[in-house]
Amino acid sequence: LLLFGSEEQKRYYLPRIIAGDDIWCQGYSEPNAGSDLSNIGLKAELDGDEWVLNGQKIWTSAGHLATHIFTLARTDATVAKHKGISFMLVDMRQPGIEVRPIKMISGESEFNEVFYTDVRVPKDNVVGGVNNGWAIAMALLGFERGEAAATGPIRYEAEFDRLVALATERGVINDPRIRQRLAWCYTKVQIMKYLGRRTLTKFLAGHHPGPDGAVSKLYWSEYHTKSTELAIDIMGMDAMIPVGRKPSTAFQTDDPGAANSSMSWAMTFLNARAGTIYAGSSQIQRNIIGELVLGLPKEPKPN
Ligand SMILES: Cc1cc2nc3c(=O)[nH]c(=O)nc-3n(C[C@H](O)[C@H](O)[C@H](O)COP(=O)(O)OP(=O)(O)OC[C@H]3O[C@@H](n4cnc5c(N)ncnc54)[C@H](O)[C@@H]3O)c2cc1C
Numbered sequence: 312l313l314l315f316g317s318e319e320q321k322r323y324y325l326p327r328i329i330a331g332d333d334i335w336c337q338g339y340s341e342p343n344a345g346s347d348l349s350n351i352g353l354k355a356e357l358d359g360d361e362w363v364l365n366g367q368k369i370w371t372s373a374g375h376l377a378t379h380i381f382t383l384a385r386t387d388a389t390v391a392k393h394k395g396i397s398f399m400l401v402d403m404r405q406p407g408i409e410v411r412p413i414k415m416i417s418g419e420s421e422f423n424e425v426f427y428t429d430v431r432v433p434k435d436n437v438v439g440g441v442n443n444g445w446a447i448a449m450a451l452l453g454f455e456r457g458e459a460a461a462t463g464p465i466r467y468e469a470e471f472d473r474l475v476a477l478a479t480e481r482g483v484i485n486d487p488r489i490r491q492r493l494a495w496c497y498t499k500v501q502i503m504k505y506l507g508r509r510t511l512t513k514f515l516a517g518h519h520p521g522p523d524g525a526v527s528k529l530y531w532s533e534y535h536t537k538s539t540e541l542a543i544d545i546m547g548m549d550a551m552i553p554v555g556r557k558p559s560t561a562f563q564t565d566d567p568g569a570a571n572s573s574m575s576w577a578m579t580f581l582n583a584r585a586g587t588i589y590a591g592s593s594q595i596q597r598n599i600i601g602e603l604v605l606g607l608p609k610e611p612k613p614n
Contacts, residue, residue: 338401339351374423416584556569558579
């Protein structure tokens with residue numbers, strides 16, 4: 312909104328976001344549009360001063376808690392796929408919206424299916440112009456992948472301290488195989504920290520995270536699958552019957568200083584798998600880095 316919103320949109324929505332009056336979720340993915348996001352099919356048709364939306368979104372994090380959903384909708388099906396998409400601000404508090412929770416491997420329901428049946432959206436709720444939604448969506452993903460580049464490593468460093476404490480508590484801190492893996496984790500977190508500082512420095516110099524946000528996203532998510540695997544190996548059989556407090560969030564790490572319960576690590580281990588999928592899978596991040604950061608030749612597209 313700060314970059315692409317109209318003055319009216321900024322004036323109305325930004326204070327409400329800061330005050331917590333509106334809670335937003337992200338309506339991008341559909342059953343037939345994930346990595347291939349430009350394939351979205353949720354249809355928007357203009358009826359007088361309103362858009363009428365019909366279709367479905369899926370994997371919508373916090374959709375069951377949100378009051379609003381920013382939605383990628385197909386506003387022109389006659390042009391190239393990414394040229395007929397608009398970015399719309401949709402109030403979820405209307406009868407045409409149905410939210411169905413999806414159960415995750417951890418047993419929790421953090422994400423949802425969202426169904427739209429004749430959902431009405433004021434004409435002015437398009438951000439950045441009709442059929443210009445692809446540019447807005449990509450800019451947003453740059454922020455989503457890059458925004459935690461500088462702060463994320465602080466959490467991963469705190470998590471590493473918990474990992475060392477766990478190895479100490481469990482009496483394996485002097486095992487050379489564990490020490491080797493801890494040293495690997497330490498090195499990765501330090502590199503992550505410097506990568507984050509580079510992103511922060513560029514941001515302070517006026518550069519917004521774009522395709523290079525993929526570097527940070529790929530780095531932390533792949534690292535996290537390995538560090539949590541080490542925690543599970545340290546706990547051994549205890550990890551199979553997790554007990555204690557659950558992590559405070561399904562995303563990234565548990566809180567700094569959280570107790571080293573088997574539940575905290577087992578759930579974080581499961582959630583870490585999802586980290587390599589949401590905000591774009593690792594394969595897609597590698598494509599972005601190859602094509603848009605390093606300038607390598609594009610992969611062949613089936614369409
Ligand atoms: C926990 C979680 C929360 C999420 N929250 C949201 C949300 O709030 N809002 C939202 O809109 N979406 C959300 N998503 C959806 C997420 O963005 C998609 O799952 C993701 O983009 C992958 O799309 P897909 O699931 O359709 O998999 P697919 O695109 O079908 O991919 C399947 C596999 O094929 C690989 N693949 C696909 N294309 C290529 C290619 N060109 N080259 C190489 N490999 C390829 C992928 O890497 C993957 O391994 C969430 C997902 C998760 C797991």
